[in-house]
Amino acid sequence: MFTLDRSAAAPLFRQLSDALRRDIEQGKLGIGSRVPSVRLMAQQCGISLITVVNAYNRLVAEGYLQPRRASGYYVSQPSRSMPPPAFQASMAGVAVDSEWLVSHVFADASSLLMPGCGWLPEGWLEGEQIRHALSTLARKSAGSMVRYGNPYGYQPLRKALQVALHARAIELDPEQIILTQGASQALNLCARLFLKPGDTVLVDDPMYANLIALLRTGGYRVIGVPRTLNGPDCAQLELLAASHRPRAFFTNTSLQNPTGTSTSIASAHRILRAAENFDFRIVEDDIFADLQPQQGISLAALDQLNRVTYIGSLSKSISPSLRVGFIAAGSQLARELAQKKMLEGLTSCEISEKLASIILTEGRHRLSIERLRGRCEQAQRSVAAGLENCGLQLFHRPSAGMFLWARFAAGIDTVQVAQQAADQALLLAPGKLFETGDAPSPWLRFNVAHSDHAQVYRFLERIAAGKA
Numbered sequence: 001m002f003t004l005d006r007s008a009a010a011p012l013f014r015q016l017s018d019a020l021r022r023d024i025e026q027g028k029l030g031i032g033s034r035v036p037s038v039r040l041m042a043q044q045c046g047i048s049l050i051t052v053v054n055a056y057n058r059l060v061a062e063g064y065l066q067p068r069r070a071s072g073y074y075v076s077q078p079s080r081s082m083p084p085p086a087f088q089a090s091m092a093g094v095a096v097d098s099e100w101l102v103s104h105v106f107a108d109a110s111s112l113l114m115p116g117c118g119w120l121p122e123g124w125l126e127g128e129q130i131r132h133a134l135s136t137l138a139r140k141s142a143g144s145m146v147r148y149g150n151p152y153g154y155q156p157l158r159k160a161l162q163v164a165l166h167a168r169a170i171e172l173d174p175e176q177i178i179l180t181q182g183a184s185q186a187l188n189l190c191a192r193l194f195l196k197p198g199d200t201v202l203v204d205d206p207m208y209a210n211l212i213a214l215l216r217t218g219g220y221r222v223i224g225v226p227r228t229l230n231g232p233d234c235a236q237l238e239l240l241a242a243s244h245r246p247r248a249f250f251t252n253t254s255l256q257n258p259t260g261t262s263t264s265i266a267s268a269h270r271i272l273r274a275a276e277n278f279d280f281r282i283v284e285d286d287i288f289a290d291l292q293p294q295q296g297i298s299l300a301a302l303d304q305l306n307r308v309t310y311i312g313s314l315s316k317s318i319s320p321s322l323r324v325g326f327i328a329a330g331s332q333l334a335r336e337l338a339q340k341k342m343l344e345g346l347t348s349c350e351i352s353e354k355l356a357s358i359i360l361t362e363g364r365h366r367l368s369i370e371r372l373r374g375r376c377e378q379a380q381r382s383v384a385a386g387l388e389n390c391g392l393q394l395f396h397r398p399s400a401g402m403f404l405w406a407r408f409a410a411g412i413d414t415v416q417v418a419q420q421a422a423d424q425a426l427l428l429a430p431g432k433l434f435e436t437g438d439a440p441s442p443w444l445r446f447n448v449a450h451s452d453h454a455q456v457y458r459f460l461e462r463i464a465a466g467k468a
Helices: 012-025 038-045 049-062 098-104 127-138 155-167 182-194 209-217 234-244 265-278 299-303 331-345 350-360 363-389 414-423 454-464
Strands: 065-068 072-075 177-180 200-205 221-228 248-252 281-285 308-313 325-328 403-407 443-447
Touching (some): 012 038, 038 049, 049 065, 049 072, 127 350, 127 363, 155 308, 155 325, 177 182, 182 209, 182 248, 182 325, 182 331, 209 221, 221 234, 234 265, 265 299, 281 299, 299 308, 325 331, 414 443, 414 454
Parallel strands (some): 200 248, 281 308
Antiparallel strands (some): 308 325, 403 443
16 A cells, blocks of 8 residues: 655655556566556545546556556556667767757757757746646636647637737738747748749848758758848848849848847848849748847838738747747738648647647736846846857847857867867857858857856867867
């Protein structure tokens, strides 16, 4: 018989499953032995039948128990999977390229310092909001949890996003918003709708590494538009558009990844004129807009979704695990995007969308965003100073957002630097991953939320001094 504590925070079914698991791992319950029946265990522990069933089912899912029809539950040998080799204490010999980054950077990397990663620390996000939303959602009808969602996405969330976009001066109806599984799916849907293999597409240079890899995998010809402190280099944009007649231009407007720059109003107007003159579409990836202290410039607001298709995400401000992004587009284009979404992956996850809707419509979310902005601003100041003290040169010193773009002196290839860092359990993001050219790059992208660490600075100092 197991002793369960009704006053403990852990639910009874979890206490029971944990106790049984310990007995199995310690050999007190041998492989192949039968555990007490559900009814007998319930009587011995003074708990309900459903509590025992939940505990047993948890152990079945973990591989510790095996159910046998009309016989009961028997102890089985749980599988012992090894941790992924890419994230052991040393990553000696890894090839740090875009394929490696996409394949491995999102795995469990608790043994690494990750100044090159692309997300915020768990402690910076409001996990309690998600717990509250889960609790709220659990009290709703079970029938709403087991159906396909709307092709456009959960309507209450689209209405909440309509209000949020209205505050950014983007006027639209909820039917012009398509919810996606993160901004990555949104970018992919736009690429596949607007482009066909062999088409030329322009992107910021440097640009979000996964987007460059996605476009190249799709068979599109990717040409970079140099990024300046005021956004894309508009003179180069016009020259490239005249020479190559692109079908689309993908750009970050606010707190760009990786440079941290934002597009000025003058640059925004010039970009829109170029799109009109050279007949290309603009995909505005604005997933960092929530981190702006003041309302930033939006191409979609200036254009009102004529040539501009707008992409946003809740993954940065709520949680990356929810995987909720969205596309805002003109009415006809929204219908085409919703159809493309259904053909390629059916509906997005309505449970995640409901959780995001609950969080977004509660007053505490606004306060959590303000706290998040403040932490990013403080980290920007600290990490910018730390990198400069190490001998690196900053491309731009933003006051907000997640990223800094910094370089070593000429002649240092940061792909090689990143491979040396991997030997010391540091994950860096070399500039070549974000650039469209083939030349070695002296640049690195730093996530300020993960970079303010003595071990990071010591390594960078050695590289800058030529001692590594």
